[in-house]
Amino acid sequence: MSEGNEKFVQDNNQQVGSSSEDPSPKEGAGSEKRQQKLSKAERIALRNQANSENSLVSKIDYLSVHDDTTQNFGEYHLIQSQAVAASASRVFSSVSSLNKDRVGEQVWIRARVDTIRPKGRSAFLVLRQSQYTLQAVVSESDRVSRQMVKWISKEVGEECILDIYGNVVEATVKSCSQHDVELQVWKLYIVSKVKGRLPIRVEDAGRPEWQEGVHVLRDTRLDNRVLDLRVPSQQAIFRIQSGVCQLFREILLREGFIEIHSPKIIAGASEGGAEVFKLNYFGQNACLAQSPQLYKQMAICADLDRVFEIGPVFRAENSYTHRHLCEFTGLDIEMAIRDHYFEVVDVLERLFIGIFEGIRQRFANEIELVQQKFQISPITYLPPGQNPRLHFPEAVQLLRENGYVIEDLEDLSSENEKALGKIIKEKYGTDFYTLASYPASVRPFYTMPKADDSRYSNSFDMFIRGEEIVSGAQRIHDWDLLESRVKAKNIPLSSIEDYMNAFLYGAPPHGGAGIGLERVVMLYLGVGNIRECSMFPRDPKRLRP
Amino acid sequence: MSEGNEKFVQDNNQQVGSSSEDPSPKEGAGSEKRQQKLSKAERIALRNQANSENSLVSKIDYLSVHDDTTQNFGEYHLIQSQAVAASASRVFSSVSSLNKDRVGEQVWIRARVDTIRPKGRSAFLVLRQSQYTLQAVVSESDRVSRQMVKWISKEVGEECILDIYGNVVEATVKSCSQHDVELQVWKLYIVSKVKGRLPIRVEDAGRPEWQEGVHVLRDTRLDNRVLDLRVPSQQAIFRIQSGVCQLFREILLREGFIEIHSPKIIAGASEGGAEVFKLNYFGQNACLAQSPQLYKQMAICADLDRVFEIGPVFRAENSYTHRHLCEFTGLDIEMAIRDHYFEVVDVLERLFIGIFEGIRQRFANEIELVQQKFQISPITYLPPGQNPRLHFPEAVQLLRENGYVIEDLEDLSSENEKALGKIIKEKYGTDFYTLASYPASVRPFYTMPKADDSRYSNSFDMFIRGEEIVSGAQRIHDWDLLESRVKAKNIPLSSIEDYMNAFLYGAPPHGGAGIGLERVVMLYLGVGNIRECSMFPRDPKRLRP
Structure with a gap:
């Protein structure tokens, strides 16, 4: 140079x-x-x-x-x-x-x-x-x-x-x-002016791993995130992230959704799980919502018909992996359905392909900057409605045909998910697909069981390159069925009383899905670690800056 | 009927x-x-x-x-x-x-x-x-x-x-x-179907106060919010709220802003205040952000240039008033400025008038539903650039001329704010105006003092009908000056170390503002109580539903 x-x-x-x-x-x-x-x-x-x-x-x-x-x-x-x-x-x-x-x-x-x-x-x-x-x-x-x-x-x-x-x-x-x-x-x-010495040089922080020269460890970069974010490829990631949010909203508003804001401080645990952050609310026990799940369903019961929310979700999960954060930005949708939860999948497929296309068109320069650094290729996908939708047993069969060992009603391991991603890419030529009808035992209590076989559920995940980006389902809208599922999962009814009450007053059939913004950006760009896609990431070891 | x-x-x-x-x-x-x-x-x-x-x-x-x-x-x-x-x-x-x-x-x-x-x-x-x-x-x-x-x-x-x-x-x-x-x-x-008896009738919940018939107390309505939200005028409020968010983004994206998501779980107190919700983060002391203030400024120090955020903010404030919530949706902006913090006011004036006009055009039906119920008149405002911008001493003088007693460097009481709103409405024919150059003593530590008179600051509030909807300022971007202000306010430097560090590496002159979504909707519509504009409100007495 x-x-x-x-x-x-x-x-x-x-x-x-x-x-x-x-x-x-x-x-x-x-x-x-x-x-x-x-x-x-x-x-x-x-x-x-x-x-x-x-x-x-x-x-x-x-x-x-x-x-x-x-x-x-x-x-x-x-x-x-x-x-x-x-x-x-x-x-x-x-x-x-x-x-x-x-x-x-x-x-x-x-x-x-x-x-x-x-x-x-x-x-x-x-x-x-x-x-x-x-x-x-x-x-x-x-x-x-x-x-x-x-x-x-x-x-x-x-x-x-x-x-x-x-x-x-x-x-x-x-x-x-x-x-x-x-x-x-x-x-x-x-x-x-700069005061004192720079702890890291921006040029070093931005050097691709494959390029010779000084490299800065990710943790050191994150410790000095204000400097690290000045790296052009990092700037690009957050411009793309902003674009994903905007496309998410544009497309959903076009589909008749409205934006809501549900409370993050709640009495009880948001989905009955143990992995919640607890706090004292003027003398009462409270916790941080693990997702807007219960409240977005209540919004549907309140006749808002189609809602979305973009907001923080909190998981006190002691997982230190490339794809987990303890605080991330949830992109959530929930909608009344007429007949079938694939109405939700239809919306999501249009939504995601709209986002993929929109980012490609609006952020070509930013994508190039990121791809230069991480040396990754763009994802492939088919037009809306043409991306494969497999039912769980079909996926199990595909995996078995390819030599993988898996039980009928067992959840997919990360390895099996990745393997399935490759098999589907080869067979259908797309990195983007839906897997539906998961075993009921691996889904949350509010998931609607399959009508003709209650071992399975009306649920789905969507994947990019073998990694889950969306998880969704039809929800149970019938109070009695919901109560029996809550009891079967040993969740104290009193902890979700307000939620349960919402189903007493005539709830519409509905379904929805939850998406992690940082994960979508990571998987779309192929960045490899979710911390790169969170401005100030939070994991079990990181509370600062 | x-x-x-x-x-x-x-x-x-x-x-x-x-x-x-x-x-x-x-x-x-x-x-x-x-x-x-x-x-x-x-x-x-x-x-x-x-x-x-x-x-x-x-x-x-x-x-x-x-x-x-x-x-x-x-x-x-x-x-x-x-x-x-x-x-x-x-x-x-x-x-x-x-x-x-x-x-x-x-x-x-x-x-x-x-x-x-x-x-x-x-x-x-x-x-x-x-x-x-x-x-x-x-x-x-x-x-x-x-x-x-x-x-x-x-x-x-x-x-x-x-x-x-x-x-x-x-x-x-x-x-x-x-x-x-x-x-x-x-x-x-x-x-x-409905199971059991309805605790309130939607027709009663929706009955305007001035109309004869059964009325439901606000607290009872909020206890049964899923039913209460089915009232058409309540539906309208949340459609308008969604519209405000979308207009906020549309206009700011057009002005060159990008959307960010800052962490809500932070080490230390977000603005050094005592009124924070505390929590245990994997054995470390943490709290909920009282605003994205410190992080949005860090984003500017990281060269994101113009950023906005829409997200929850948390105030452990024991205030039970018509306009306070313990959790609300913050609309925040922060931007690098060239010369003067009125560059921020310019953006905000275009932003708000854009929102007012947009809501009027897109939600005429919804506004009518709400106005029918609350019997309020629409707000008045002048085109961008023409709404009055008073400096604090001018406001003090106006109040004194009208018989109000106020000290030179005292903050305005709610009563004085309301009175000023009326005086300005009469004098300038607008419900919407800016009050600038607040006394430094009544603003946060990070507010830039006025160059020629450090008793005042480069700060402003914007008002609708005498109630504050925005609070903003130029921020201190010089580490030494910031340090002296932190010390003067007795804030332990260690509690905001990451924030302080962001100013060591060359910070651009910048300013910004914070807005409460629910408050904007309340004041624009004249609804009278902020709880009507929060889907599931949180106040010191209310953590449910």
Whole structure:
């Protein structure tokens, strides 16, 4: 990289002269136009003035940087809304907007220093703004004093935030996202500095495992998550995560759902399990909801008809695996059905394929960044309605045919799930499929038994690449049947009294499903560890940051 | 109401004959067409057959109801996905879709019984589907046996869920949302029954305070929230709430924000306050986040640039007022700013006016339902940028001019806020305005002090009708200044170590705001109590349902 940089830097220096004469600046070109028209003598005078003044650089008022007589480098006073109003006199350009079309423009950008490399009478910076990077070069010239270059080399470090005013010039910078331009720096101010030493370098945190160089352990990255999240591929993951949520909602609103918010602090255990976080609620025993399950069903009993919720769910499960978190974001749906729980599967299939397609279209750049780092291939799927739906006994048979040992009514192990994923991929050509009619014994008490064989249930899981992304079912809407299931599972009726009562007053047939947002993102992108897809993950060993 | 009903019922009976001869049924008219062509003799034979068979009504298979030989009334077997696939052979119409344009059609609907009134050889039902109601009439006729009417009068109670097949006829039913049609019932099946007695009647729960009749206390309603939520105006509130969330996101995504999910279980107290819910996290002390404040700021330090979050926030505050909840849905934003925190206010003003306008346009029907019940007028506001922004000293002066007593650096009491709301409404003609530059002493430690007068801060609240809906500020992004404020407020640095560290590595100037979803809905609609806008509210006295 460094060699390539040097080469183009020379090209760049040659271009500086011509582009600074460019008579048609397109943006932010108010007072700059005047400055361009200064005679050479005036410029030298200005430069000398700066040189003498800046032996001790004092702090700069950010409101004055448009003024030609203001020093063209330095550190701002703390930005404290000193301006009279919000009206920014400067127009800032985004790094991502800078490309060949804007060559010859003078622009303001505010960006972070990814790397800085002083070299003789120049300094070469890579600037970073979210997942976009741009090279900037400060070289001693008519506009730029030796003092300025020296000051920058000394004062500007990695992860500083800068305001830079400069000239967009053509260049080839393969290592930056903006690979056909660079910025020739005319003014440079420090907005925010790093205090002390960086615990990890962002460049190291972002280095793919397969690439030579310094690597930072995941735990160290997560300990310093604020720095780690600045890695462009990490930024991309969270932009995609945001996109998944938005597509989830867009599609469900289109399907007639409304969004609800159910309580997270509840009396009793949300699904009767033991793995709950307990708390004291003004003297009463309470716990954190393990899912919105009971409340979303109550919303259906309250005639909201089709509901979804996006919210945290809490599992006090002492599992330390690549796919478990103790707090994650649940994507939940619940809907009245007319006849059959496959009505829910139909919605989910449209939903997921809508999400897959939407992400592919809206976040192509982000997917590429993540895939570059993790070296993974995109998932395959068929159009809605064409992805296989196997019933549990069929899956058992497929596994047996392929030499796996499994009991009829036993849940699938992770290994068997993975194996089944491969078998189905080979047979049907898709990474995405549904497995239905699970044994009743491996599903929660509220799952509707199969009408003609109560050993099985009206339940399903959906998979990507052999890993479960959704779990759902028809729910029992009949109070008597529900009561018998609660008793059979030895759950104290008193612990779910409010839930039970909801089925006394005429409950509609209904079904739904629960999805883990982080898991969907992990499996869609093939990232390999769920912690990469949680901004500040929580597992049995991690409560911070 | 009953008189009107009787009158139109007679009209209806006259229309039956003609509409059953209608040669152009538009929907669900497969097998029905055949049935219409039965001769009178055949019909009578069918009717007699039914009469003799139905002395003891057995349960009906819901897959068979299209079959002419199946009894045309009864209770279904439990719907347990008996159908082979999701393909519903029946097309159901929504209650809201039935109007004059569909007169003469035969339709299936699945709806709940709002009220039922047997009367001689007829029974009059009001059917309810979410916020829509429709009158249905069963009258003895060629198609409907006396036995059927008797059975319905005996077996069908309020809040039952029914499948009804019937003929849409013209009628005037002022008391129903579908006021120009009613359904003449040909087939009726019970999908789901009520078990035991209803603890409250939905009609009573929905009765406006100003209207004569039985009223249900709010606490009783909330104790039976699943029934209470079936009230059309309550349904409307939650559809509007869902709409507010969606508009919030749509507008912020357009403004370049992304959605994040910050952890709710945190080590230490989220803002250093005492009013937190504590819990045990695998042997470590933890608590529930009082807001996403610290984490959304960390997301900005991690270069996510503009973020929002919709999620639960938890306040162990022993306040029992009309506007406090112990768990509510926070709408939070945080953004890097260039120069001034009014950049945040600009975004928020566009956001709120976008929400107000969006709700008005998309939920006109729902707003009307709520306003009918609570007898409130819509709020007034000016276009974005034109709503007043007062600085705190100006507000103090306005209050003093109007005879209120207030110290220079004292926070506004609720009474003073309300008074100010009235003064501003009178002076500027808007219910919506911003109050900025609060005294530093009444704002949290992370609030940026005013540059030229540190007694004040770069903070603001936004109001509707004199009640705060948003609280926001520029945040301190400088570690040293932040540290001095933390110390001044006697917060142990160790309790917010991760947060503090985020400011060591070059933090951008930023600001943001927090909003309570339930409060926005309450104030926009003028509902008067925040519990009406929380599906399952939590206050110091209420942990259930």
